[in-house]
């Protein structure tokens with residue numbers, strides 16, 4: 693994770709884990725630590741983005757291949773900790789979604805106060821496409837953002853929306869070129 697101060701009050705926080713910013717336990721820990729440090733340093737707002745062409749590919753599936761029980765439990769704790777920290781942060785949080793944002797990548801964006809996204813990208817919770825269903829707090833985030841019925845349809849079908857469709861249903865707030 694890298695931090696660039698745009699002024700004394702606003703920080704650009706970039707996920708920097710090539711090639712696709714898959715959320716490993718370490719990346720989630722780094723993001724949470726960064727947000728907490730910025731909160732402690734009188735910063736007012738952050739822009740969360742990526743230093744590569746993918747915003748975030750969701751959970752690191754490689755790390756979840758044949759994990760030990762202990763690892764799964766610490767991974768899950770880190771995921772919940774990151775979500776709680778970002779969602780409840782006192783900072784004004786903006787997601788600049790500059791690449792694909794599937795599954796937990798979408799969760800990161802939805803946990804922010806405002807979402808801008810570049811065109812020709814995709815965002816959504818596609819977990820059902822590979823036989824999983826998102827945890828309840830992902831579901832609630834989606835329902836709070838686009839409405840319960842729309843969320844139900846998107847989640848059941850594991851839809852990844854284009855930038856334009858995401859704007860149309862309120863999943864993002866602005867398209868930025």
Ligand SMILES: CCCCCCCC/C=C\C/C=C/C(=O)SCCNC(=O)CCNC(=O)[C@H](O)C(C)(C)COP(=O)(O)OP(=O)(O)OC[C@H]1O[C@@H](n2cnc3c(N)ncnc32)[C@H](O)[C@@H]1OP(=O)(O)O
Pocket residue numbers: 711712714746748749750751752753754755756764765767768792794795796797818819824825826827
């Ligand atoms: C705590 C344990 C609990 C386990 C149970 C979990 C239950 C909870 C259920 C849901 C919660 C949330 C789940 C998730 O977030 S799962 C992740 C879902 N993500 C995806 O479906 C995205 C998959 N990736 C893509 O669609 C594409 O890679 C892309 C659009 C993000 C980028 O495309 P492109 O630029 O063309 O890159 P490549 O596809 O070529 O990929 C490059 C490289 O990166 C690897 N990779 C991609 N995604 C992941 C990933 N999520 N984890 C790990 N690695 C990933 C890909 O395999 C390539 O690797 P290489 O071949 O070695 O180069």
